[in-house]
Amino acid sequence: MNLIVSTISQGFIWSIMAIGLFITFRILDFPDMTVEGSFPLGAVTAVSLIQSGHSTIYALCIAFIFGCLAGFATAFLYAKLNVPILLAGILTMTALYSINLRILGKANMSLTKSANIFNQFGLDKLPTNFNGIILGIIIIALIIFLLIIFLNTEKGQAVIATGDNETMAASLGINTTVMKFIGLMVSNGIVALTGGLIAQQNGFADVNMGIGVIVIGLSAIIIGEVIYPDVPLSVRLITVVIGSIVYRLILMIVLQLGFNTNDLKLISAIILALCLALPTIRAQFLKTLRNGVKTK
Amino acid sequence: MKPLLEIKDAVKTIYNDDDNLNILNNINLTINPKDFLVVLGTNGAGKSTLLDAITGTNQLTSGQILLNGDDITSENLAKRSRHISRVYQDPKSGTAPRMTVAENLLLAKRRGLPRRLRLRDLKSHMAEFQELISNLPTLDNRLNTFTDKLSGGQRQTLSFLMAIIQRPELLLLDEHTAALDPQTSKDLMELTNRIILEKELTCMMITHDLSDAMKYGNRLIVLKKGEIILDLNQEEKSKLTEADLLQYF
Numbered sequence: 001m002n003l004i005v006s007t008i009s010q011g012f013i014w015s016i017m018a019i020g021l022f023i024t025f026r027i028l029d030f031p032d033m034t035v036e037g038s039f040p041l042g043a044v045t046a047v048s049l050i051q052s053g054h055s056t057i058y059a060l061c062i063a064f065i066f067g068c069l070a071g072f073a074t075a076f077l078y079a080k081l082n083v084p085i086l087l088a089g090i091l092t093m094t095a096l097y098s099i100n101l102r103i104l105g106k107a108n109m110s111l112t113k114s115a116n117i118f119n120q121f122g123l124d125k126l127p128t129n130f131n132g133i134i135l136g137i138i139i140i141a142l143i144i145f146l147l148i149i150f151l152n153t154e155k156g157q158a159v160i161a162t163g164d165n166e167t168m169a170a171s172l173g174i175n176t177t178v179m180k181f182i183g184l185m186v187s188n189g190i191v192a193l194t195g196g197l198i199a200q201q202n203g204f205a206d207v208n209m210g211i212g213v214i215v216i217g218l219s220a221i222i223i224g225e226v227i228y229p230d231v232p233l234s235v236r237l238i239t240v241v242i243g244s245i246v247y248r249l250i251l252m253i254v255l256q257l258g259f260n261t262n263d264l265k266l267i268s269a270i271i272l273a274l275c276l277a278l279p280t281i282r283a284q285f286l287k288t289l290r291n292g293v294k295t296k
Numbered sequence: 297m298k299p300l301l302e303i304k305d306a307v308k309t310i311y312n313d314d315d316n317l318n319i320l321n322n323i324n325l326t327i328n329p330k331d332f333l334v335v336l337g338t339n340g341a342g343k344s345t346l347l348d349a350i351t352g353t354n355q356l357t358s359g360q361i362l363l364n365g366d367d368i369t370s371e372n373l374a375k376r377s378r379h380i381s382r383v384y385q386d387p388k389s390g391t392a393p394r395m396t397v398a399e400n401l402l403l404a405k406r407r408g409l410p411r412r413l414r415l416r417d418l419k420s421h422m423a424e425f426q427e428l429i430s431n432l433p434t435l436d437n438r439l440n441t442f443t444d445k446l447s448g449g450q451r452q453t454l455s456f457l458m459a460i461i462q463r464p465e466l467l468l469l470d471e472h473t474a475a476l477d478p479q480t481s482k483d484l485m486e487l488t489n490r491i492i493l494e495k496e497l498t499c500m501m502i503t504h505d506l507s508d509a510m511k512y513g514n515r516l517i518v519l520k521k522g523e524i525i526l527d528l529n530q531e532e533k534s535k536l537t538e539a540d541l542l543q544y545f
Contacts, residue, residue, distance in 0.1 A: 150413075152415055154411040154413070155412065161403055170373055172403055172404060172407045173406075233394075
C-alpha cells in the first residue's frame with residue numbers, strides 16, 4: 001500500500017513537469033529538448049539556495065525564473081536566429097550542463113531533511129508519502145488554474161493560434177515570435193520548478209538528473225491522450241496528471257515484476273513507444289476485426 | 297479619386313549563384329477603392345509574390361508600396377494586417393484546426409490589433425457570429441465545431457469569413473477556390489462576390505479559372521514573367537471572350 005501511495009505521490013509531482021512540457025509539445029506543437037537542462041537547473045538552483053539559508057518557497061521561485069531564462073535562450077536561438085527548434089533545445093541543454101555545475105559547484109549536493117518543502121507547512125504531520133500528494137495537488141491546481149486563465153486571454157489564444165497555424169496567426173497580426181518566447185519561457189519555468197520540487201523530494205540535486213525527463217513528460221502526455229482522447233484543452237491538462245500517475249504505476253508494476261532498476265530508462269522508452277504506437281495498433285486491430293466480420 | 301493602393305516600380309529579385317531572376321519586374325499598379333481586380337497569369341508569373349509583397353510576407357527588392365498615400369514598404373506583416381486581409385489557396389492555411397469556428401472568428405475579429413492579457417470575450421460575440429453564418433448552410437450550427445472536423449469547403453468558407461469579419465481596406469484572395477470541388481468552388485465564389493458587392497470591399501483576386509475571371513470583378517490584369525501585360529477596365533473586359541484571354545498565356 002505504501003508503495004502505491006509513494007508511486008501516486010511521484011506521479012503528481014512529475015505531472016507538473018509534464019504540464020510544462022505540454023505547453024511546447026502540444027500547444028506550440030514542437031518538441032523542446034531544453035527541458036533536459038532546465039529540469040536539473042531548477043534542482044541545483046533550489047538546492048543551492050536552500051543550503052545557503054534561503055527559504056524553500058524563495059528557492060522554488062528563483063528556480064522558476066531561471067527556468068524561464070533557459071526557455072528565453074532557446075526561444076532566442078529558435079525564433080530570432082532561426083536555429084531549428086531541436087538543435088536550439090540541444091544547444092541550451094548542453095550549455096546548461098556547465099551552468100548547473102557552476103551553480104552547484106560540484107556534480108551533486110544533498111539536502112538536510114528539515115530544509116525541505118515536503119516537511120514544512122504542516123505537511124510533515126501527514127502519513128508517509130501523503131505530503132507529496134497534497135503538495136502536488138495544491139501546486140497542480142494552482143498551475144492548471146493559472147494556465148486555463150492565461151489560455152483564455154487574448155494573449156493565450158494567440159499562443160494557441162501560433163502553435164496551431166503560424167501562417168494564419170501571422171496574417172492576423174499576431175506576433176508569433178513573441179508567442180514562442182512566452183510559451184518556451186513559461187514551459188521551462190514550470191519544468192525547472194518541478195526540478196526544484198523533485199530535488200527536495202529526493203533530498204539531493206544532481207547535474208545529471210535531467211537525462212530522460214523528456215521521455216517521462218511525453219509519456220504522461222501521451223498516456224493521458226490515449227485514455228481520454230478528444231477532450232477540450234483545459235481538460236487535457238488534467239489528463240496529463242492522470243497520465244503521469246498511470247505511467248508511474250506502470251513503471252512500479254514493471255519493477256515489481258523483477259526487472260533491474262538499471263533498465264529503468266529502457267523500460268520508460270519502451271512504454272512511451274508503445275503508447276505512441278497504440279492509436280496505430282488500435283486502428284489496425286479494428287480494421288482487421290471489421291474485415292473479419294465482412295468475411296463471415 | 298484617391299487611390300487605395302499604389303505599387304511603384306516594384307522589383308523582386310531572387311539571387312542565384314549564376315543567374316538573378318526578377319520574379320516581379322518593375323510593376324506599377326494602382327488600385328482604387330471598391331475595385332474588384334482579378335489577376336490572371338501562368339504559374340511562376342509572380343501573382344502570389346505580388347500578394348506576398350502587398351501583405352509584407354516578402355519584402356520587395358526595390359520599389360514602393362503606398363496604402364492610402366502612406367508608405368508601407370518597410371512595415372511588417374503584423375502592422376499591415378490591420379488594413380489588409382488574405383485568403384490562401386490551401387483551406388488549411390487560413391484556420392486554426394484545434395480551435396472552434398467561433399474561436400477562429402474571434403481571433404480574426406482582432407486582426408491587426410494587439411493581443412492583451414485580458415480574458416477573451418467569446419460569449420458577447422456569439423450572436424454576431426451566429427448571424428454571420430446563419431445564411432450559410434455549410435457552417436450553420438457549427439460555431440462550436442473544431443475546425444479540423446470541417447471539410448475543405450467549410451474551412452475555406454470560414455477563412456473567407458475570417459478575412460472579412462473585421463472589414464479590411466484591401467481583401468486579397470489567392471486562388472481561394474482552386475482546391476475545392478466544382479460545386480463548392482462555385483458556391484464560395486458566389487458568396488465571395490455577393491459579400492464584396494454588399495460591403496463595397498476593395499479586392500484583388502488571383503484565379504486560374506478564366507470563366508471566373510470573365511464573370512467576376514470590374515477590372516482584370518494579366519501577369520507574365522513578372523510584368524503586367526494587360527490591364528482592362530470593366531468596359532474593356534466585357535468586350536473580351538475567354539478565347540481572347542487565352543492568347544496572353
